[in-house]
Amino acid sequence: MKTFCLTTMIAVFLLICSNGIQAQTTQTKLDQVELFKQLLGTWKAEVAKDTSYVHEYTSFGNAIEGNIKIVTKGKVLYSVKQLWGYDKKNDKILGVELSNSSPEISLYSLWFTSKNICEGVVIQDITHPENTTTKMKMEFKSPDLAILTFMENDKVVVTRTYTRVKK
Amino acid sequence: MKTFCLTTMIVVFLLISSNTTQSQTMQPKLNQAELMKQFIGSWKVDMGKDTVLFWDAKSFGTGLECYYKTVSKGKTLMEAKQLFGYEKKADKYVAANLVKGMDIEIWALWFTSNSKYVITFYSDISNPDKSSFKMDGEFKSSNVYTETYIMNGKPVMTYTYTRVK
Numbered sequence: 001m002k003t004f005c006l007t008t009m010i011a012v013f014l015l016i017c018s019n020g021i022q023a024q025t026t027q028t029k030l031d032q033v034e035l036f037k038q039l040l041g042t043w044k045a046e047v048a049k050d051t052s053y054v055h056e057y058t059s060f061g062n063a064i065e066g067n068i069k070i071v072t073k074g075k076v077l078y079s080v081k082q083l084w085g086y087d088k089k090n091d092k093i094l095g096v097e098l099s100n101s102s103p104e105i106s107l108y109s110l111w112f113t114s115k116n117i118c119e120g121v122v123i124q125d126i127t128h129p130e131n132t133t134t135k136m137k138m139e140f141k142s143p144d145l146a147i148l149t150f151m152e153n154d155k156v157v158v159t160r161t162y163t164r165v166k167k
Numbered sequence: 168m169k170t171f172c173l174t175t176m177i178v179v180f181l182l183i184s185s186n187t188t189q190s191q192t193m194q195p196k197l198n199q200a201e202l203m204k205q206f207i208g209s210w211k212v213d214m215g216k217d218t219v220l221f222w223d224a225k226s227f228g229t230g231l232e233c234y235y236k237t238v239s240k241g242k243t244l245m246e247a248k249q250l251f252g253y254e255k256k257a258d259k260y261v262a263a264n265l266v267k268g269m270d271i272e273i274w275a276l277w278f279t280s281n282s283k284y285v286i287t288f289y290s291d292i293s294n295p296d297k298s299s300f301k302m303d304g305e306f307k308s309s310n311v312y313t314e315t316y317i318m319n320g321k322p323v324m325t326y327t328y329t330r331v332k
Contacts, residue, residue: 084271085270094271
């Protein structure tokens with residue numbers, strides 16, 4: 001009877017431990033589309049005296065359209081258009097960016113690693129998106145404040161603080 | 168003298184042959200950005216059964232900003248946005264195709280002659296004929312072009328685009 005009790009106790013203990021470990025490892029999958037919607041609205045970042053980046057994001061179905069203007073003393077220096085959408089195959093957000101001042105298009109892949117942190121890469125070769133030297137990170141400090149960091153070969157090259165201007 | 172003449176003739180012949188071969192292989196590189204401008208404007212496709220596709224392309228930098236929709240009896244069935252831009256490394260145009268409510272698709276488009284072009288998934292540019300999706304396009308005139316959809320190597324549909332504006 002004593003041996004039966006001990007065996008039962010060990011079995012129950014292992015069962016509890018096993019459940020605990022499972023609960024820790026099977027975290028809920030992040031909803032990339034929903035989290036990306038934090039970007040919707042108008043954001044502004046001061047980059048120099050009298051010069052700012054104004055990002056306007058509007059929804060198009062589940063996708064997002066971006067219009068960016070670099071404004072100095074009320075004058076638009078150049079503008080950028082973006083299209084962002086979900087890529088189910090990779091569970092990531094893919095985007096393209098086109099500037100009226102640059103002859104080339106840029107391709108990005110982004111994914112949320114937590115509810116408020118979005119990481120991404122500049123895709124130099126879509127067949128091998130991991131081959132990149134440019135990485136980015138967007139951290140939503142609050143619904144109205146976000147910090148964007150660009151890294152080149154793992155060194156921070158640009159940091160911008162964006163404040164929401166309009167929801 | 169006879170030997171000299173023969174040698175000269177062989178040299179001249181080889182020189183002419185070499186030039187001909189060179190002119191056949193060294194075709195001038197196509198200016199993809201210039202050829203893309205043929206798309207700028209508003210186009211219409213009659214898809215049958217009272218359904219019409221409207222495709223609008225505006226120039227933005229060296230790229231195109233596009234919007235298209237299919238309309239049937241005054242009702243919009245589907246709408247989509249596209250952004251085309253040049254990628255120097257591949258010497259091709261890259262596009263994001265976003266149909267409302269669907270996943271994003273990344274395409275590549277490149278002209279193979281002044282009037283003919285190919286569209287496929289960007290990830291398949293090295294082997295477009297093996298792609299599950301390919302379009303062969305051709306400008307018949309400045310106001311008409313056709314697109315043939317090829318799925319798994321077989322042409323499945325051809326649409327004719329007519330310029331509206």
